[in-house]
Amino acid sequence: VDRERTVVIAGVGLIGGSIGLAVRARRPGMRVIGLGRDRARLEQAVRLGAIDRATTDAAEAYAGADVAVVCTPVTRVARDAREAARLAPPHVLVTDAGSTKAAIVAEIEADVDPSSRRAFVGAHPIAGSEKKGAAHARDDLFEGRACVLTPTPFTDPDRLDRARAFWSSLGCVLTEMAPAEHDRALALTSHLPHAVAAALAATVPADLLPLAAGAYRDGTRVAGSDAELWAGIFLANRSHVLDALTAFDLSLNRFRDALRDDDPAALALWWEEARSRRARFQPDDPATAHAP
């Protein structure tokens, strides 16, 4: 870890930019290179101080990389991680920030070139925002936030230690679980809430919005997120998200039945169960202070 000098961040948006800001704030000796496809966005990230240097040339970016962090949309993470492992020096640690893990890890471990699975440790720092781009990046986005690492039997123990050290150095609180276990959990804690927020936003007619207030505002906030990004996340975690929807329907149908039956006791009981579950969440905990 002490010999790590150069981090390459592939994809310098909200997450990649925040990682850059956090590395530069917390690890002054490190050099941060941003790799992307859009020159204007890369230059903005340099101006914002999220990265030291920018390039659109992957070979140039990875030439001296000790750590590569892939922060592209989940549909591109596996491909970009394999590229990093192929182009970087053999000792490179490749990690990512994707919101789903099983499909990404499986694709990387299936690579005929064994350097990918040797270099890679899947990660998901659970932080974000409905806002896009490095302009919304923050150096404390990961402070006290959970980061899930998803090692497998193929994971190199040395890389796992380096991944732990890297994500901890950004302020994350680490958890480790299998990729599929991560995806099942996040389907409920993040993907379902996003789908529900969008369905709610789509249901309230525009002409009634002047009569909407806090419940609508908070319940639909994350529907402001990027469509392509979320289509990719939902599809990458399709079966778990479908299961989460079924569980959600069961709960909403209990409400509907109690309402149809005109049953105040059943309604109050259903509500009270939800209320007491919600009370176990610690929204003022630094670990849950930001989105999503």
Added chain:
Amino acid sequence: VDRERTVVIAGVGLIGGSIGLAVRARRPGMRVIGLGRDRARLEQAVRLGAIDRATTDAAEAYAGADVAVVCTPVTRVARDAREAARLAPPHVLVTDAGSTKAAIVAEIEADVDPSSRRAFVGAHPIAGSEKKGAAHARDDLFEGRACVLTPTPFTDPDRLDRARAFWSSLGCVLTEMAPAEHDRALALTSHLPHAVAAALAATVPADLLPLAAGAYRDGTRVAGSDAELWAGIFLANRSHVLDALTAFDLSLNRFRDALRDDDPAALALWWEEARSRRARFQPDDPATAHAP
């Protein structure tokens, strides 16, 4: 309006307490009397400056009332409004802050004693919080917020003018519509978001909460609201809430179908429609700065 000197607030919780604070801050000549059943809560409201004087005796409270504002749960509003009309001087304006209107207005207008329907103007200031009690009251809770008045052909024009003046004096932006129209709108803008928040809160297992973040936090916030209060609101607006649930299901089923069909374009289109609808809401507008 200028001759109004005494306001009685029946039910000094978050809403009643905020009305008291706002009246005292904005109309220094007025005396605010709090009427309630729980002496400790009434005394707290006096200490917090939400009311000048407290009583548990309705006849005593209403003896000199120029305005009565009923801020009790929707299941009790009609009864309490009729009591106010019966006990107060004949010129009294009776108004309320109930989250539903049709059942309340119908019950008051059906009163054999015509003083109720002559005195009453239904109102719903669209502001609140998942928190309970005068301790969470704020004098700016209604500042710039929509308040719906629901006059009917029975409404006395003079009382309607006085109700407009009263709610405007608290900082509300007035809208007027029929009681049923209000209930249909609020089923979508407020009651549905509350039901969805509770269903979401009930769906995420407690052991996964450390992996929940902003989407869960905001999407379930209002599930922290009071169970009895919300059971009453849902039942008082039963058919419109059931209709709103059906509309929500249609949207969520479009998502489910696109996901089952593995169709990224359909998912992105569905999301984009939700995102653009949400973008028309102005969350930073003072009119929408607070809950619910």
